[in-house]
Amino acid sequence: MQEVTRATAASRFALASAIVLVMVLAAAPYWGSTASLRLLGEIMVYLALASLWNLLAGFTGLVSIGQQAYVGFGGYMLFTICISLGWNPLYAIPIAALVAAPISALVAVLVFRLNGAYFAIGTWVVAEVFRLGFAQMSSLGGGSGLSLPITVMREMASTKAEREALIYWAALLLGTGSITIVYLLLRSRIGLALTAIRDSEVASSSLGVSITRVKLLVYVAVAAATAMVGALVFMQKLRIAPNAAFSVTDWTAFVIFMVVIGGIGTIEGPIIGTLLYFVLRQFLADFGSIYLIVLGGLAILVMMVAPQGIWGFVANRWGLSLFPVGYRVKLQAMPAYNNGKENEYVGRNQAHRDVAAARRNR
Amino acid sequence: MDWVNGIVQGVLVGGLFALFATGLSLIFGVMRIVNIAHGDMIIACAYLAFTIIQLSGLHPLVSLLIVIPIASLVGYLLQTAILNRTLGKDILPPLLVTFGLSIIVQNGLLEVYSADSRRLAAGPIETGSFPLARGIDIGYLPLLTFLTAVVVVAGLQFVFYRTEIGRSFRAVSDDPETSQLMGLDNRKVYGLAMALCLAVVAIAGVFLATRSNFDPFMGPSRLIFGFEAVIIGGLGNLWGTLVGGVILGVAQAIGAQIDPGWQLLAGHIAFLVILAIRPEGLFPRGAR
Numbered sequence: 146m147q148e149v150t151r152a153t154a155a156s157r158f159a160l161a162s163a164i165v166l167v168m169v170l171a172a173a174p175y176w177g178s179t180a181s182l183r184l185l186g187e188i189m190v191y192l193a194l195a196s197l198w199n200l201l202a203g204f205t206g207l208v209s210i211g212q213q214a215y216v217g218f219g220g221y222m223l224f225t226i227c228i229s230l231g232w233n234p235l236y237a238i239p240i241a242a243l244v245a246a247p248i249s250a251l252v253a254v255l256v257f258r259l260n261g262a263y264f265a266i267g268t269w270v271v272a273e274v275f276r277l278g279f280a281q282m283s284s285l286g287g288g289s290g291l292s293l294p295i296t297v298m299r300e301m302a303s304t305k306a307e308r309e310a311l312i313y314w315a316a317l318l319l320g321t322g323s324i325t326i327v328y329l330l331l332r333s334r335i336g337l338a339l340t341a342i343r344d345s346e347v348a349s350s351s352l353g354v355s356i357t358r359v360k361l362l363v364y365v366a367v368a369a370a371t372a373m374v375g376a377l378v379f380m381q382k383l384r385i386a387p388n389a390a391f392s393v394t395d396w397t398a399f400v401i402f403m404v405v406i407g408g409i410g411t412i413e414g415p416i417i418g419t420l421l422y423f424v425l426r427q428f429l430a431d432f433g434s435i436y437l438i439v440l441g442g443l444a445i446l447v448m449m450v451a452p453q454g455i456w457g458f459v460a461n462r463w464g465l466s467l468f469p470v471g472y473r474v475k476l477q478a479m480p481a482y483n484n485g486k487e488n489e490y491v492g493r494n495q496a497h498r499d500v501a502a503a504r505r506n507r
Numbered sequence: 508m509d510w511v512n513g514i515v516q517g518v519l520v521g522g523l524f525a526l527f528a529t530g531l532s533l534i535f536g537v538m539r540i541v542n543i544a545h546g547d548m549i550i551a552c553a554y555l556a557f558t559i560i561q562l563s564g565l566h567p568l569v570s571l572l573i574v575i576p577i578a579s580l581v582g583y584l585l586q587t588a589i590l591n592r593t594l595g596k597d598i599l600p601p602l603l604v605t606f607g608l609s610i611i612v613q614n615g616l617l618e619v620y621s622a623d624s625r626r627l628a629a630g631p632i633e634t635g636s637f638p639l640a641r642g643i644d645i646g647y648l649p650l651l652t653f654l655t656a657v658v659v660v661a662g663l664q665f666v667f668y669r670t671e672i673g674r675s676f677r678a679v680s681d682d683p684e685t686s687q688l689m690g691l692d693n694r695k696v697y698g699l700a701m702a703l704c705l706a707v708v709a710i711a712g713v714f715l716a717t718r719s720n721f722d723p724f725m726g727p728s729r730l731i732f733g734f735e736a737v738i739i740g741g742l743g744n745l746w747g748t749l750v751g752g753v754i755l756g757v758a759q760a761i762g763a764q765i766d767p768g769w770q771l772l773a774g775h776i777a778f779l780v781i782l783a784i785r786p787e788g789l790f791p792r793g794a795r
Binding site: 202206208210254255258259261262263265266267269270271273274277278280281288393394398401402405409434435437438440441442444445448449452 | 535539540541543589592593598599600601602603604606607608610611613614615617618727728730731734735738768769771772775776778779782783786
């Protein structure tokens, strides 16, 4: 007798607390100050960026250091839509995704020609092309950038408090939405394919997994979602210029450090890394470049000592999984062998077990 | 004539790009890693030369006699103490560790030297030039940079194919396990490759610093130029890398002739076009 399950007591508890937490956060405009609302909004932005980059690099093996291309692109889409069409800025968020998707597919055709390590720099070149290209567009302020006129912001809501709340809710939706989508995606067939590709490209392609298609799909989806985050970020900032929009430090370096320190290739890691980043920032932000040196040093240390990051360390040690994406096979008691205890095989990282379990479960 | 002059100058700048690129190509060739901090190391060497010159009053080109050994030693230690531990099937650890290193070097330089841009004064050769034809003047320094690039490429080619250490570089690159069985200490070989790479990086840094202003955040774009030259020229081919650098330099020069804002963009576009029509580069190793 056996039973295949994904949930654990810890994951059920995590899901319940997550729902409560999101409800409390959704009510933040009623209990929080403007300053705390902005901080929470910023945390949500980085939560989204970290989860998305983790999906790309940690689960799909596409180590991009050019995601700032889509953050900046989303930001410029916001300004284009608001200023030339005069629409409600919030509409720009989904539109940014719709426009970024085909563009990222074109980019992918080029950068996918570069192998793993060179892919990273290739994506960076593309981000540079975006930055230099937007700096040439005088209608969008050229190199010095432009501000979002208040008349456009009034399209969203008439009072400042209402606008702050709306922007915050959009951030909350993108932050929690990114984590949820990554989680659901990894539990789907695509997640199974990704795990299989990570374990062995040769074996998975011989079993009929279309590696390029899966990678392309993830790349485009992440680019589209990143553009949505970008549109939101510059709605918070109200001002855009090429160097800020396509900043490798702000939109990629910080994000990479968060994910690596928290635990790359786990869903929980980026969340922990983001929170740690904001805690550390409270103490070290005044030191500017020292803060970056500390973060970089921490990331290198983690990569060398515990490449699975903080969460990977915790999960391995206590077998914990708050967002289970694998399957667990519970073998019913065979007293002679294990004294009546449940024997669990945790199928993390092991595609063949996952596949076998999924088949049995059908 | 402006155009011809621009292109000639572009060819000469290409030598500098090739200097950025050869170190990158060497490291990738031997241990299959891409050093994201490569550009920042070039800038760090420029600052090292700056400090040495301030202390000793040496000419920048003479300061290389001190900068090269220090850089090589740092490279060897960096490889054996840190980067060797990240090598393996997974490309992620070396990429992320060198990325972290890049941010550390940039901000470390900012802390020590501030954000002011600097330059190494090279005396008369800096501004001196001779006329090649009417309207085309060849500067001594750009010419020297280009010739140095040619010598460096030829030298590396010699080391790789004619010396014992070059043989071990190729051996660990082709088959790390077997080379170990044959008595090579791979970790040491990797360390020596990084030391050689940093020697080239030091030369690149000093020539860059005599030619133009530099500041702590110039590294990433030097990495990108070098990378583009490598891909345009074709992976694993050092002479191809030199041609790649020249193509990039000419593309930037043509862009600059159209509009100063198009200088960098034109270089990137040339790279993307090559990637689109000939992703293996112009002279890949297999075709040699």
